[in-house]
Amino acid sequence: MVRTGRGKRMGSRIAGALALLSVAGYAASLTLFNSIQFVFGSIAALAAVRILGPGWGIAVAVVGASTTIVTWGHPYAVAIFTLEIAFVGLLARRHDNIALLDALFWLVAGVPLVMLGYSGALGLPGETAVFIGLKQAVNGVFNAVVAGLLLSLLPMLSERLRPRMPRV
Numbered sequence: 001m002v003r004t005g006r007g008k009r010m011g012s013r014i015a016g017a018l019a020l021l022s023v024a025g026y027a028a029s030l031t032l033f034n035s036i037q038f039v040f041g042s043i044a045a046l047a048a049v050r051i052l053g054p055g056w057g058i059a060v061a062v063v064g065a066s067t068t069i070v071t072w073g074h075p076y077a078v079a080i081f082t083l084e085i086a087f088v089g090l091l092a093r094r095h096d097n098i099a100l101l102d103a104l105f106w107l108v109a110g111v112p113l114v115m116l117g118y119s120g121a122l123g124l125p126g127e128t129a130v131f132i133g134l135k136q137a138v139n140g141v142f143n144a145v146v147a148g149l150l151l152s153l154l155p156m157l158s159e160r161l162r163p164r165m166p167r168v
Contacts, residue, residue, distance in 0.1 A: 022064025054089025
């Protein structure tokens, strides 16, 4: 993780780039049917957790997920998506599998929070709130799998992109 001096500046630049990718991931949503969307912004936030740590991951999540206030018309997704990244970020120090951690979040907290927020605060029917909660769980775990795959490819890509120095 990037922590001091020049590293802090580099960390903030990486976080800024990941925040832009997160916004793009939410903007490039895939509409399944009606207004149910598959979103991709948490991929960048999960990558930030792994590369820069939980603090930057949470910052990237807030920036990216904030776009859902405009597209979905409420702030509940921002809170839940940010909690997702915080949960994974705090536990990722002890466990490498971010997809498993993400699934655990959705099982323990994410789906119940969606059901509470969407049926209680937004007044949606219970079965609709359950459906949205399950959709968000599948979406979140999918994004964690993609982030994990991209992060596992990163060392190989950086090796290929590194300039080759002639051996002496």
